Amino acid sequence: MTKYTKYRSFLLPKEIVEVLFLTAHHIPLQDNKQSEIIVGLSIINDILSKSNQKHNSEDYPYHFNPMYSKYLQLKYGNYYNTYIEWLIIHNIIWKDFYYGGKSTYFYFQSNENYLSKINFLCKENEIPVESIGEIIDTYCLRDSIKISLISHAIKEINYIQKNRIFNKWYRIKVPITKTNKKFLTKDYEQDSTYINNAPKHIKKMGSHYRKGLKIQYEEAIEHSENRYLKELSEAKNSKEEVSAFKRYSSRISSINAIHNGSLNKTLRFKRNDTNKRLDTNLTNMASDLRPFIVGYENMSYLDLSNSQPVLFNILLQSYRKNASEALLNEIDNYFIITTSGKWYEWLQGLYGLNRNECKEIWMKIAYSKNHHNPEVKQIFKKGFPLIYGIIEEIKKEKHEDFAVELQKIESKIFIDEICKELVNHGIIPYTMHDGLLVPKEHKEKTLEIMQTILKEKLGVIPLIKVE
Known part of the structure; x- marks a missing residue:
């Protein structure tokens, strides 16, 4: 043989x-x-x-x-x-x-x-x-x-x-x-x-x-x-x-x-x-x-717009207790901008750059070491000085900590809750972190489940893009 x-x-x-x-x-x-x-x-x-x-x-x-x-x-x-x-x-x-x-x-x-x-x-x-x-x-x-x-x-x-x-x-x-x-x-x-x-x-x-x-x-x-x-x-x-x-x-x-x-x-x-x-x-x-x-032509892709900036709102909620009026105003303003899907447009207005350039700027603000890119961060501080202070504090020991915390939140919501509910309804998705690829016939049900769970976490339904 x-x-x-x-x-x-x-x-x-x-x-x-x-x-x-x-x-x-x-x-x-x-x-x-x-x-x-x-x-x-x-x-x-x-x-x-x-x-x-x-x-x-x-x-x-x-x-x-x-x-x-x-x-x-x-x-x-x-x-x-x-x-x-x-x-x-x-x-x-x-x-x-x-x-x-x-x-x-x-x-x-x-x-x-x-x-x-x-x-x-x-x-x-x-x-x-x-x-x-x-x-x-x-x-x-x-x-x-x-x-x-x-x-x-x-x-x-x-x-x-x-x-x-x-x-x-x-x-x-x-x-x-x-x-x-x-x-x-x-x-x-x-x-x-x-x-x-x-x-x-x-x-x-x-x-x-x-x-x-x-x-x-x-x-x-x-x-x-x-x-x-x-x-x-x-x-x-x-x-x-x-x-x-x-x-x-x-x-x-x-x-x-x-x-x-x-x-x-x-x-x-x-x-x-x-x-x-x-x-x-x-x-x-x-x-x-x-x-x-x-089979992509028979699928729909749904993802949370401005995902990481939006999910940062969940972290920010823990800072509301005993917060100053100035910090509360910043948190509320940040919440409105991000959950409406306008975060990168707001950065475009602040920096005078295009959308892709502003995405790179957010990466530098959120994920680089505190002493890196000081010019970029100084401009951001003019819009959200107290929120930037929170970001800086989270990254104080390890600059990766901020990204990891947001990714943990994203994973818990999408993998442990949204995907679990989808599978319970007979919908098995392909996942791409903050996005889901599902058969077109399940698009509406997937959107409904995403909106319901994200509203539970955020208090509002954020912008979800559907392709």
């Missing part, structure tokens, strides 16, 4: 993969218990696939991902540091310095740096660039890896030859073995355990999500390629070009994770331990990819 081999698939940028294989050929990792290639591919995939979850954490043009040593040890074993250091020493990835109880951040290099590294390694080993495939094939045979180079055609690419276009990817299939299973499928199996032990309504949502979520693959890829092309043509400098690639590769990674996600063990569905949000592939996917979800 022929034994069936299971595989874990990756879709990774061509330049990074070639640097990994060429480095293994040039200076292989000595006495490694796992293949340096397989561990390297897994770590590179972690950085690529998870970096878009941290896009508000750090203004950096390249992909990055924070990883604690405990996480790395659990995933890759006691030998993990040897693999990490090998990747760092040879400039496949790089890391910042551990500080203040924070996890270490691991980063990609720029694509230009990877190209330079490829040329250097080829020269050092007297390998013609066109022969890189032979090196890759050697290591793939060693580790029974299946690999193919793919490139989606970009229309009108000749019009922007002044830009270097990075749009080639390796599709890589790694055989799952007893020794590498722990890090190739660990996340998916942990999610399975969570779903099986979750409250009844979340268990139903998890099962529905894994069975039903599919994406129009080719159409989504073409959309991402065309958007990348447009952003490159509009880029004013190299930094904007690099950022365009980061957004593009995040989209490709998101699409690939959903495509055959159950078979490939890349669908994510788990409650976040810190902010209690339900993290899935959809919650971190770019919103412009949402229409490519299979």
Whole structure:
């Protein structure tokens, strides 16, 4: 009887993969218990696939991902540091310095740096660039890896030859073995355990999500390629070009994770331990990819307008007791503006900027360290000096605390109350933190449930957008 081999698939940028294989050929990792290639591919995939979850954490043009040593040890074993250091020493990835109880951040290099590294390694080993495939094939045979180079055609690419276009990817299939299973499928199996032990309504949502979520693959890829092309043509400098690639590769990674996600063990569905949000592939996917979800044309999307500013009202209620008249007036004024869905319009009037710029300003006010962006915050203080003082106090010890508190409130309302009530009515939604995707025939009932529960929490029905 022929034994069936299971595989874990990756879709990774061509330049990074070639640097990994060429480095293994040039200076292989000595006495490694796992293949340096397989561990390297897994770590590179972690950085690529998870970096878009941290896009508000750090203004950096390249992909990055924070990883604690405990996480790395659990995933890759006691030998993990040897693999990490090998990747760092040879400039496949790089890391910042551990500080203040924070996890270490691991980063990609720029694509230009990877190209330079490829040329250097080829020269050092007297390998013609066109022969890189032979090196890759050697290591793939060693580790029974299946690999193919793919490139989606970009229309009108000749019009922007002044830009270097990075749009080639390796599709890589790694055989799952007893020794590498722990890090190739660990996340998916942990999610399975969570779903099986979750409250009844979340268990139903998890099962529905894994069975039903599919994406129009080719159409989504073409959309991402065309958007990348447009952003490159509009880029004013190299930094904007690099950022365009980061957004593009995040989209490709998101699409690939959903495509055959159950078979490939890349669908994510788990409650976040810190902010209690339900993290899935959809919650971190770019919103412009949402229409490519299979069946989207028969779905409605409902979300709470100005969600985080609105939910801040729940926190502010605890400050009403013994508050001064001035603070009460501010809280009342803030309540009216946010619950009517006019928060960003109010910021536009204050700053004289467009809506997207004002969204970024709110992020700086609410989520950056107190001493960061002082000019922006001074302007905000003119409108809400006492409320800003409350925000500043909450962020005094850890600047993340304000965001986490709002996210906990959001999660409790949407996951523990709204979604539970929906499932009780036979409506199983896809969640995107403060938004819900449901079949169109359930749009009105979903809106009714959202309005009822939000009114209980806020005292009024806030603006809910329906698409």
